[in-house]
Amino acid sequence: MTRPKVSATDWWATYFDAHYLLEYQPIFSFARDREEVARLMDILALPSGSRILDVPCGQGRHAHLLAEAGFRVDGLDYSRHLIDLAKARGTGPTLKYTRGDMRKLPGSWSGRFDAVVNLFTSFGFFTDPADDALVMRELARVLAPGGTLVWHGGSRDGVMARFLERDWWKTDDGTMIGHERAFDPLSGVLTINTAWEGPSGSGAREHRIRLYTATRLAELCLDAGLVVEETYDGFRDRPLTRRSGEMLLVARKRELPRRRRAR
Numbered sequence: 531m532t533r534p535k536v537s538a539t540d541w542w543a544t545y546f547d548a549h550y551l552l553e554y555q556p557i558f559s560f561a562r563d564r565e566e567v568a569r570l571m572d573i574l575a576l577p578s579g580s581r582i583l584d585v586p587c588g589q590g591r592h593a594h595l596l597a598e599a600g601f602r603v604d605g606l607d608y609s610r611h612l613i614d615l616a617k618a619r620g621t622g623p624t625l626k627y628t629r630g631d632m633r634k635l636p637g638s639w640s641g642r643f644d645a646v647v648n649l650f651t652s653f654g655f656f657t658d659p660a661d662d663a664l665v666m667r668e669l670a671r672v673l674a675p676g677g678t679l680v681w682h683g684g685s686r687d688g689v690m691a692r693f694l695e696r697d698w699w700k701t702d703d704g705t706m707i708g709h710e711r712a713f714d715p716l717s718g719v720l721t722i723n724t725a726w727e728g729p730s731g732s733g734a735r736e737h738r739i740r741l742y743t744a745t746r747l748a749e750l751c752l753d754a755g756l757v758v759e760e761t762y763d764g765f766r767d768r769p770l771t772r773r774s775g776e777m778l779l780v781a782r783k784r785e786l787p788r789r790r791r792a793r
Contacts, residue, residue: 534633534661541737542655546609549733551589553724555701558591567595569765570647573780574678576601580644583672585632586652590616597625604643606630633664639672646673651683654740662740663750670754673783679756682764685777686718686741692775704728718742744770744777756781 587605705728764776
């Protein structure tokens, strides 16, 4: 497989920087991270020492805590800034970080992981929807037979049921952040325009995410050899509904067929 191309118009190639962390600072909290990792551990029900891949891992919010809990964890992210922050938080024999593109995970990882987690709406970034299908195949490839994928992100049904065109909030340093959103029902792409003004200056930029229904995501999983077994209303322990703004899907990689013994 050739290396995936990254163009100057790919917003995700430069978006995840220091300003991204400032923009979403009110959402990032240590207490929330611990709650989400506890929920992941409950869903996965894996023994200590199991291998988990967090992709994309961002600044290591979940990967670090999973390693602390006794798992062998790899994190992969394209953002050099976030990977550097994750490494600065701490690495070791059971926690490693790699900079890379989730459309082409390392070849040596085939069948390596007992679980893969894709969290915090970290899917649907690419201009070509075929790249999303490629990502799903890569996630399936690196799972061991019988391994589990936990996918968490926005639910197209729920987001559209309660569509919020604009909102704003203030960060701890006094920066005012504003979001204005538009949705294209044909492509399924949500466009978010961000504007900010604060002590460090002002500016604006845009990012885009392709939203999926649970049905379409389950189809992508199935095409990659993964079967969705459970669906939840985000990290909450309750069923997914059409008004759920977030969804968490649990998919299992098909076991390899057993060979018949020769008589």
